Amino acid sequence: MMNQYLQLIALLEMSITCAVVIIILLQKLLKMPFPLAARIAVVLFLGNIFFWPLGMSLELPLSAYVRGVIGELSMVTMLILWSSLLPSAQKTPLGFKLSVALIAVVFYPLALGFGMFDPYAWGYNFIGLLIAVIVFAILCGLTGWIKGIWILSIAIMAWAVGWHESANLWDYLLDPFLAAWALYSIPNAILLKRREKAQSGYLFRAG
Known part of the structure; x- marks a missing residue:
C-alpha cells in the first residue's frame, strides 16, 4: 500500500x-x-x-x-522548475549555480567509485550533511535569495518524512539534470554579463 x-x-x-x-x-x-x-x-x-x-x-x-x-528528479530541481512559473519568481543566483556545479564535479566521480570514499553514503542519516545543508540554506537567505531557504527546507522535510522512495538525502538535493543545468548556466551567465557590460560601455562612450 x-x-x-x-x-x-x-x-x-x-x-x-x-x-x-x-x-x-x-x-x-x-x-x-x-x-x-x-x-x-x-x-x-x-x-x-x-x-x-x-x-x-x-x-x-x-x-x-x-x-x-x-x-526521479530531486526536490530541489522540481521546486526550482515549478517556482519559475510564479509571477514574482526570483532568478536563481549565480552563487547557487556555482555551488551546485562544484559539488556535482566532486560528488559524482567519487560516488561512481573514482576515489577512496563514497560521499553518497553520507546521505543516510549523516548529521554532518544535514547541518551543511541547513547552513547553506541560511547563507542563501543572508544573500537575499529567500526562495533558496524554502526550497532546501522543503527538500529536507520531504526527506525526513520519506516522501520519495529513496532514504538518501542526496537524492532530494541533487540530480544529474540539476548539475547539468548549473554547469550550462554558469558560462551563459558570464557571457551575458560581459555582453551587458560591453553594451553599457558602448552607450556611455564619449562622442
Missing part, C-alpha cells in the same frame, strides 16, 4: 514537472511570458494528459515512461 502511494506521488510530480517544462519551452520559443492564469490552466491540462493513461497502445501514463527514462 505504501509503495503504491509513493508511486502515485512520483507520477503526479513527474506529470506536473513535464507540464512546467513544456510551458517554459513554449515561453522561450514564443519569447513572451504567459499570464499566470494561462500557466495554471496549461499545467492542469498537460498535467492530466501526462498523469492519466491514454489507452490505445500505452498501458501506463506518459509520466511513467518519462520517469522510466530520466529517473
Whole structure:
C-alpha cells in the first residue's frame, strides 16, 4: 500500500514537472511570458494528459515512461522548475549555480567509485550533511535569495518524512539534470554579463 502511494506521488510530480517544462519551452520559443492564469490552466491540462493513461497502445501514463527514462528528479530541481512559473519568481543566483556545479564535479566521480570514499553514503542519516545543508540554506537567505531557504527546507522535510522512495538525502538535493543545468548556466551567465557590460560601455562612450 505504501509503495503504491509513493508511486502515485512520483507520477503526479513527474506529470506536473513535464507540464512546467513544456510551458517554459513554449515561453522561450514564443519569447513572451504567459499570464499566470494561462500557466495554471496549461499545467492542469498537460498535467492530466501526462498523469492519466491514454489507452490505445500505452498501458501506463506518459509520466511513467518519462520517469522510466530520466529517473526521479530531486526536490530541489522540481521546486526550482515549478517556482519559475510564479509571477514574482526570483532568478536563481549565480552563487547557487556555482555551488551546485562544484559539488556535482566532486560528488559524482567519487560516488561512481573514482576515489577512496563514497560521499553518497553520507546521505543516510549523516548529521554532518544535514547541518551543511541547513547552513547553506541560511547563507542563501543572508544573500537575499529567500526562495533558496524554502526550497532546501522543503527538500529536507520531504526527506525526513520519506516522501520519495529513496532514504538518501542526496537524492532530494541533487540530480544529474540539476548539475547539468548549473554547469550550462554558469558560462551563459558570464557571457551575458560581459555582453551587458560591453553594451553599457558602448552607450556611455564619449562622442
